[in-house]
Amino acid sequence: MSLIAVTELKKRFGANEVLKGINLDIMPGEVIAIIGKSGSGKSTFLRCINGLETVDEGSILVAGAQLLPDEVHLKALRLKVGMIFQQFNLFPHLSAGRNVMLSQMVVKKTGKAQAEAMARRQLERVGLAHKFDAYPDELSGGQQQRVAIARALAMEPIALLCDEITSALDPELVAEVLAVVRELAAEGMTLMMVTHEMKFARDVCSRVVFMHEGRVHEVGPPEEVFSAPKTVELQRFLGHGHA
Amino acid sequence: MIEFSTWDILRNLIFAARWTVLLSLVSFAGGGVVGLMILFARISKSKALRRFAIGYIELFQGTPLLMQLFLAFFGLGLLGVDVPAWLAAGSALILWSAAFLAEIWRGCVEAVAKGQWEASASLGMGRLQQLRYVILPQALRVAVPPTVGFSVQVIKGTALTSIIGFTELSKAGTIVTNATFQPFTVYGLVALIYFALCWPLSRYAHSLERKLHVAHRGH
Ligand SMILES: Nc1ncnc2c1ncn2[C@@H]1O[C@H](COP(=O)(O)OP(=O)(O)O)[C@@H](O)[C@H]1O
Ligand SMILES: [Mg+2]
Numbered sequence: 001m002s003l004i005a006v007t008e009l010k011k012r013f014g015a016n017e018v019l020k021g022i023n024l025d026i027m028p029g030e031v032i033a034i035i036g037k038s039g040s041g042k043s044t045f046l047r048c049i050n051g052l053e054t055v056d057e058g059s060i061l062v063a064g065a066q067l068l069p070d071e072v073h074l075k076a077l078r079l080k081v082g083m084i085f086q087q088f089n090l091f092p093h094l095s096a097g098r099n100v101m102l103s104q105m106v107v108k109k110t111g112k113a114q115a116e117a118m119a120r121r122q123l124e125r126v127g128l129a130h131k132f133d134a135y136p137d138e139l140s141g142g143q144q145q146r147v148a149i150a151r152a153l154a155m156e157p158i159a160l161l162c163d164e165i166t167s168a169l170d171p172e173l174v175a176e177v178l179a180v181v182r183e184l185a186a187e188g189m190t191l192m193m194v195t196h197e198m199k200f201a202r203d204v205c206s207r208v209v210f211m212h213e214g215r216v217h218e219v220g221p222p223e224e225v226f227s228a229p230k231t232v233e234l235q236r237f238l239g240h241g242h243a
Numbered sequence: 244m245i246e247f248s249t250w251d252i253l254r255n256l257i258f259a260a261r262w263t264v265l266l267s268l269v270s271f272a273g274g275g276v277v278g279l280m281i282l283f284a285r286i287s288k289s290k291a292l293r294r295f296a297i298g299y300i301e302l303f304q305g306t307p308l309l310m311q312l313f314l315a316f317f318g319l320g321l322l323g324v325d326v327p328a329w330l331a332a333g334s335a336l337i338l339w340s341a342a343f344l345a346e347i348w349r350g351c352v353e354a355v356a357k358g359q360w361e362a363s364a365s366l367g368m369g370r371l372q373q374l375r376y377v378i379l380p381q382a383l384r385v386a387v388p389p390t391v392g393f394s395v396q397v398i399k400g401t402a403l404t405s406i407i408g409f410t411e412l413s414k415a416g417t418i419v420t421n422a423t424f425q426p427f428t429v430y431g432l433v434a435l436i437y438f439a440l441c442w443p444l445s446r447y448a449h450s451l452e453r454k455l456h457v458a459h460r461g462h
Contacts, residue, residue, distance in 0.1 A: 078365055085362060107368055155367065
């Protein structure tokens with residue numbers, strides 16, 4: 001059974017229909033890269049799956065449960081699906097360790113000692129065990145993003161949504177974040193990531209989704225999508241077919 | 244005729260200034276509590292609550308404090324409710340402070356990056372949890388300087404309560420003037436006492452603001 005099932009998903013901002021009927025089934029352990037031009041609706045799509053945007057039509061099922069826009073269902077959904085943002089969004093008034101502990105204690109009512117042990121484990125996992133007491137503004141962008149990943153992992157989600165998580169980073173810091181994602185993929189975490197890192201998508205992802213004007217325009221395994229794009233739009237996006 | 248020394252005048256004024264200080268403290272603290280409730284209504288998800296808060300803030304910011312004092316004192320009196328001056332003064336100032344504090348704090352809440360709401364939501368926090376653990380701690384830091392700054396307005400606002408007969412510093416000034424016929428000395432001293440109360444506060448607000456700009460971290 002698919003872990004995330006999106007059916008005829010539509011989303012409008014006023015008169016502007018941004019998602020025009022998205023269908024996508026994701027199996028457990030799949031790593032999906034979402035590519036496409038800016039404005040094609042990639043972020044909106046991920047945000048819908050995390051309940052940050054309300055859905056106008058269609059349905060989203062996560063682990064068999066329907067996404068409904070009330071606070072109880074949203075909380076249940078967000079415990080299953082974590083999200084990492086382009087701008088890290090660490091809580092600046094809390095240390096790295098506290099960032100990872102907070103939602104465990106507040107949302108899951110985990111005890112402090114247990115939350116701290118989990119935080120140390122997850123920071124270790126992203127290679128930042130030694131930064132437990134550092135505040136976000138004492139960390140590099142790459143380190144901040146890794147803390148954000150640890151923070152999401154501490155909630156033990158069954159899937160992670162990543163929206164251009166390396167786009168705000170200096171080029172030399174991209175690799176350390178991608179290495180963490182690669183590790184997660186290898187451990188079997190289900191991942192949906194909007195990315196411009198084509199080489200990474202080719203190496204790590206099981207499927208590539210090309211979005212165009214609010215629709216899934218083309219989808220397939222990376223070899224196919226990158227080496228033999230079928231549609232003109234994808235060829236153009238990948239820089240082929242100008243001839 | 245009795246002779247009044249400057250010391251006699253000053254002593255009486257300082258004695259009355261206690262009521263200015265007390266009224267300021269009560270208004271500021273009460274205004275803070277009511278203001279916090281108005282703030283929560285102002286940033287709530289419910290449209291009705293937001294409307295109410297906006298209406299409240301506009302009403303109290305859009306009319307002179309003096310009219311609010313008159314309404315609290317004479318208005319309720321007309322309805323047959325006998326309101327003592329201190330009660331009318333206290334409640335009007337509390338409601339008035341609440342409107343301004345709520346609006347100051349709303350600005351501080353809105354200054355917190357939108358990504359903080361999204362990140363905390365994506366971690367499963369409910370709205371109150373987001374406010375309590377993520378948004379307000381950050382808003383609080385930027386809120387302190389303008390809040391301290393506003394306390395100066397409260398102190399100056401208490402002067403108006405002399406008009407409805409509350410005997411604080413300004414009213415005492417009038418009384419002492421009537422007894423001594425030395426208006427320049429008396430009101431000069433009254434002004435000095437107000438200055439002694441307000442000036443340290445506004446200096447403190449400025450220095451807090453400067454510190455906030457230098458170290459943009461609060462731990
Ligand atoms: N909150 C919003 N309000 C109005 N329009 C929005 C909002 N968010 C996104 N959009 C519009 O939706 C379209 C798709 O945006 P987005 O999902 O961010 O695309 P992408 O991530 O692929 O660049 C854009 O035209 C954008 O202007
Ligand atoms: Mg985007």
